[in-house]
Amino acid sequence: MNIPTNDNEETTKRRYLSPIRRPRTTTSLRLASRRRSSPIISRRRCRRRYHVVMTTTMMILPLFVVPSIRVAYDDESVVASPLPPPSYLAADAFSTILPYSSSTAGYRGGVGAILDSAFVPRRGHRSSPRDDVYRRKITTTTSSSSSSSSSSSSSSSTLAESTTIAASDERSTVVGRRMIINESYPGMRQLHSDPDVYVIENFLDDGACDGMMNDAIGGGALSRSPVAYAGWTSDFRDLLGLAASGPVSWISLLAAWYEANGDSIDGGGGSSSVTSLVVHALRNYAMTFPFAVVAIMGYIRFRTNVLAGLRTSTSTTLDDLSRYGAREFVVRASELFDVPSSSTSTMIPASYFEAPTIIRYETGQSLAPHYDANRSANVEDANRGGQTLSTLIVYLNDVSDGGTTRFTKLRAAAAATTTGDDDGNDGIRNRANESGSCLEVIPKKGDALLFFPADADGNFDDRTEHEGRPAVDEKWIARIWRHADRVPPPFGLSDASMRDHL
Numbered sequence: 001m002n003i004p005t006n007d008n009e010e011t012t013k014r015r016y017l018s019p020i021r022r023p024r025t026t027t028s029l030r031l032a033s034r035r036r037s038s039p040i041i042s043r044r045r046c047r048r049r050y051h052v053v054m055t056t057t058m059m060i061l062p063l064f065v066v067p068s069i070r071v072a073y074d075d076e077s078v079v080a081s082p083l084p085p086p087s088y089l090a091a092d093a094f095s096t097i098l099p100y101s102s103s104t105a106g107y108r109g110g111v112g113a114i115l116d117s118a119f120v121p122r123r124g125h126r127s128s129p130r131d132d133v134y135r136r137k138i139t140t141t142t143s144s145s146s147s148s149s150s151s152s153s154s155s156s157s158t159l160a161e162s163t164t165i166a167a168s169d170e171r172s173t174v175v176g177r178r179m180i181i182n183e184s185y186p187g188m189r190q191l192h193s194d195p196d197v198y199v200i201e202n203f204l205d206d207g208a209c210d211g212m213m214n215d216a217i218g219g220g221a222l223s224r225s226p227v228a229y230a231g232w233t234s235d236f237r238d239l240l241g242l243a244a245s246g247p248v249s250w251i252s253l254l255a256a257w258y259e260a261n262g263d264s265i266d267g268g269g270g271s272s273s274v275t276s277l278v279v280h281a282l283r284n285y286a287m288t289f290p291f292a293v294v295a296i297m298g299y300i301r302f303r304t305n306v307l308a309g310l311r312t313s314t315s316t317t318l319d320d321l322s323r324y325g326a327r328e329f330v331v332r333a334s335e336l337f338d339v340p341s342s343s344t345s346t347m348i349p350a351s352y353f354e355a356p357t358i359i360r361y362e363t364g365q366s367l368a369p370h371y372d373a374n375r376s377a378n379v380e381d382a383n384r385g386g387q388t389l390s391t392l393i394v395y396l397n398d399v400s401d402g403g404t405t406r407f408t409k410l411r412a413a414a415a416a417t418t419t420g421d422d423d424g425n426d427g428i429r430n431r432a433n434e435s436g437s438c439l440e441v442i443p444k445k446g447d448a449l450l451f452f453p454a455d456a457d458g459n460f461d462d463r464t465e466h467e468g469r470p471a472v473d474e475k476w477i478a479r480i481w482r483h484a485d486r487v488p489p490p491f492g493l494s495d496a497s498m499r500d501h502l
């Protein structure tokens with residue numbers, strides 16, 4: 001008896017394993033009839049050309065990328081660099097992929113310079129629009145425990161060696177005089193001059209400190225301090241501009257050239273090949289551009305997530321001035337900033353304040369080095385009084401370990417006052433910590449810290465970079481940002497509240 005063979009399987013194998021027997025489609029037959037040479041030969045030629053193009057590109061690319069990484073560490077040469085945008089982009093990729101490694105410290109070139117001034121988070125809290133808002137730049141520099149530098153040409157080595165640079169030499173922006181304050185305020189001690197940093201002893205009594213902590217807890221609104229990435233729209237625009245004029249164009253043109261070559265082999269050269277190059281280039285551009293958009297959106301998202309990890313405290317705002325603690329804080333701050341001769345404004349000082357923000361750091365929580373001012377404040381902080389001219393922080397509890405406020409670019413040795421009064425305990429509270437090179441303030445209940453993130457005209461002062469060191473003991477602070485202009489609600493205090501309680 002004959003056993004039937006599996007004829008179907010045989011046919012299938014033959015069809016797919018043997019290219020010679022593969023049936024041609026109508027289209028490929030039509031194309032083949034137009035070709036001068038066989039399609040197989042022309043495909044080989046194209047493949048060879050493709051390899052030539054790719055190899056050449058791979059050889060040329062480093063010529064742009066390597067020098068651009070080098071010059072990216074120097075402001076001047078970046079600005080003057082004849083290198084095309086893609087090289088900036090490539091250089092920047094190296095510096096922003098590892099944003100907190102010391103090797104990127106001081107990077108100020110290309111997109112890095114844009115991003116550097118762009119971490120200016122906006123308000124970002126769902127439960128309360130008035131909640132603590134981290135709208136400030138988070139730097140991409142590393143703060144070393146012994147020193148730091150804002151020198152635009154610094155590298156990891158200069159960062160480590162910068163201990164001898166005086167703070168006032170480190171400014172990279174032109175900074176004028178700070179806003180005028182009431183310098184005869186009782187208890188004021190200057191810790192540093194130019195930029196000025198003060199401590200005001202016993203600024204608030206224990207009742208006010210406890211009151212604010214209790215209200216923050218009692219209000220039930222303490223939640224993770226938000227960090228939003230403000231300025232992302234302009235970053236997005238800038239990055240897209242670079243990508244559009246750089247990689248997107250390159251890829252589109254290279255691919256178009258390859259495709260147009262194929263066309264000319266098929267259909268002859270001449271003006272038709274130029275037309276085909278343009279058509280292919282435009283089509284490729286339209287196809288590649290969306291990928292750039294998606295990639296940049298992914299990058300912005302990545303940066304947002306990175307920023308979120310830089311502040312780990314919880315916080316809330318207190319705007320009810322009928323409460324003793326918040327009222328006392330705003331009243332004292334008003335006295336400090338009330339210098340009638342300095343302004344023609346008829347507004348009361350508290351109109352320029354953001355509502356007090358209460359911040360709680362539990363063990364291990366911290367705030368990375370950052371600035372309280374914003375280079376783009378006029379645009380990005382327009383609805384909250386523009387630039388932050390002064391930061392006033394009150395320590396609400398004593399902290400014996402951890403949680404200092406450290407100015408990463410100011411040297412303790414340059415402190416104008418190093419002989420401040422002892423507090424009777426360890427003698428170094430609220431004084432520059434002379435054991436390290438950075439100016440560091442140790443929290444003491446009721447004492448205030450005052451400094452000026454921007455000058456009186458709103459110019460950003462990058463010497464005032466500071467951080468909240470990781471808490472060991474629990475740490476509580478209350479903070480008021482004094483802006484250049486009136487801060488309307490919901491960020492500022494309501495007119496009714498100020499009228500009734502101040």
Ligand SMILES: O=C(O)CCC(=O)C(=O)O
Pocket residue numbers: 359367372393403404405406466467468469477479
């Ligand atoms: O926690 C600190 O010591 C500093 C807080 C601070 O810089 C801020 O809230 O902007």
Ligand SMILES: [Fe+2]
Pocket residue numbers: 370371372391466
């Ligand atoms: Fe700050």
